[in-house]
Amino acid sequence: MIDCVEVWPQLARVRVDSVKVEPELLLVRAVTKNVPRSCPGCGVAPRRVHSRHGRRVADERVGSRPVVIELSVRRLLRGNPGCGRVTFVEQVEALTERYQRRTPALRRPVETVAIALAGAAGARLLHPLGQQLSWTTVLNVLMRTPVPEPEEVPPVVGVDEFALLKGQKYATILTDAVTGRRLDVLVDREPATVTAWLKAPPGIRAVCRDGSNAFAKAITDAGRGIVQVADR
Numbered sequence: 001m002i003d004c005v006e007v008w009p010q011l012a013r014v015r016v017d018s019v020k021v022e023p024e025l026l027l028v029r030a031v032t033k034n035v036p037r038s039c040p041g042c043g044v045a046p047r048r049v050h051s052r053h054g055r056r057v058a059d060e061r062v063g064s065r066p067v068v069i070e071l072s073v074r075r076l077l078r079g080n081p082g083c084g085r086v087t088f089v090e091q092v093e094a095l096t097e098r099y100q101r102r103t104p105a106l107r108r109p110v111e112t113v114a115i116a117l118a119g120a121a122g123a124r125l126l127h128p129l130g131q132q133l134s135w136t137t138v139l140n141v142l143m144r145t146p147v148p149e150p151e152e153v154p155p156v157v158g159v160d161e162f163a164l165l166k167g168q169k170y171a172t173i174l175t176d177a178v179t180g181r182r183l184d185v186l187v188d189r190e191p192a193t194v195t196a197w198l199k200a201p202p203g204i205r206a207v208c209r210d211g212s213n214a215f216a217k218a219i220t221d222a223g224r225g226i227v228q229v230a231d232r
């Protein structure tokens, strides 16, 4: 017989009490082990348990069934009287994260879809992948996803427009003119929008643009002596 930890290595750090196969669901009941956990505030590991409570996290599906882990976790009482956190709830590596109702393994693909296709489109793609999320939930996932540290804006930036709806609605894309890396996408191609963007980051020395007057005006309005390079 296979030990369930071989199938679910993420359960190695907890004691699995039962695995129940239901028609629509695979339900794992587990309890955290009596191991020290460092306080996220001060790093001291408390010795005393304040209480236990159950939480549910969704995990990657097995076969056609979604997996739900019902986990009993400890609320620990601070071991350091000087710490501002009187109690804290333990987190289990690879299984639980603060404020998350999904395991990290499941959170990552859901976040990836939310970033690529926010809202209804994301929900539509997740559905056949076994994640029945509403479009508002997909948006919430997107809103909670940490924004990566902003990368430095290069000295030479390219600005171009592209059609969101041909002949009707245009957006602006800003790129690193040397590497082609996308820096930002702006909702329209209005000079004021582009000017506001060019004013924000320091260090832009030149902007490559098409022949349009709108971008020429935007760059001039941004001031700062930015050099304009126009192609035809």
Ligand SMILES: [Zn+2]
Pocket: 039, 040, 041, 042, 043, 044, 078, 079, 080, 083, 084, 085
């Ligand atoms: Zn502490």
